Amino acid sequence: MPVREMTDHECMDCLSKGHFGHLACVKDGRPYIVPVHYAYGIDKMYVFSMPGQKIDWLRSNPHACLQMEERSDHGFWKSVVVQGQYHELPDSSEHHNERIHAWDLLQKRELWWEPGYLKPENNELTKSKPIFFGIVVDAISGRQTY
Numbered sequence: 001m002p003v004r005e006m007t008d009h010e011c012m013d014c015l016s017k018g019h020f021g022h023l024a025c026v027k028d029g030r031p032y033i034v035p036v037h038y039a040y041g042i043d044k045m046y047v048f049s050m051p052g053q054k055i056d057w058l059r060s061n062p063h064a065c066l067q068m069e070e071r072s073d074h075g076f077w078k079s080v081v082v083q084g085q086y087h088e089l090p091d092s093s094e095h096h097n098e099r100i101h102a103w104d105l106l107q108k109r110e111l112w113w114e115p116g117y118l119k120p121e122n123n124e125l126t127k128s129k130p131i132f133f134g135i136v137v138d139a140i141s142g143r144q145t146y
């Protein structure tokens, strides 16, 4: 099955139809990757999370990579890679509107908050505030079978 490069428009179309990917970050030369749900915001991918390793690492090094794929019957697939920058949306007046925008986009999916909220039992986490952030798109690439 041959593979071809996707155009930017095709990549964005694929990202907008999807909501699940793998988010990678790096600290001290070591990579870390976790599955996350995202919401597509044209030049930014929005994610909801609780505090933890990925947030700590992304705060210390904002370079991030998000990969998602779409698979269809008969082995056809599309895969998109976004290189970007971590941009946290604190609960402040400055970020209020964008936080609401991220919320609006994310809440279109049922139980959107659950996978980001759940952690192995840790009472301290119940006191933690949820975090909204965006991955600001620097570069995008995609490949697909045809």
Ligand SMILES: Cc1cc2nc3c(=O)[nH]c(=O)nc-3n(C[C@H](O)[C@H](O)[C@H](O)COP(=O)(O)OP(=O)(O)OC[C@H]3O[C@@H](n4cnc5c(N)ncnc54)[C@H](O)[C@@H]3O)c2cc1C
Binding pocket: 020, 034, 035, 036, 037, 038, 047, 048, 049, 050, 051, 052, 053, 054, 055, 115, 116, 117, 119
């Ligand atoms: C389908 C799906 C959707 C998800 N959607 C989201 C989302 O939208 N937002 C979100 O924040 N999280 C989401 N998660 C959970 C996410 O993958 C992480 O497990 C979670 O965010 C905790 O990451 P952390 O860096 O805060 O880990 P911490 O709780 O700080 O724990 C760090 C340690 O746990 C290990 N660890 C953490 N997560 C995983 C994992 N998934 N698999 C194996 N080991 C792990 C690490 O290797 C590390 O040693 C989703 C998971 C799945 C499977």
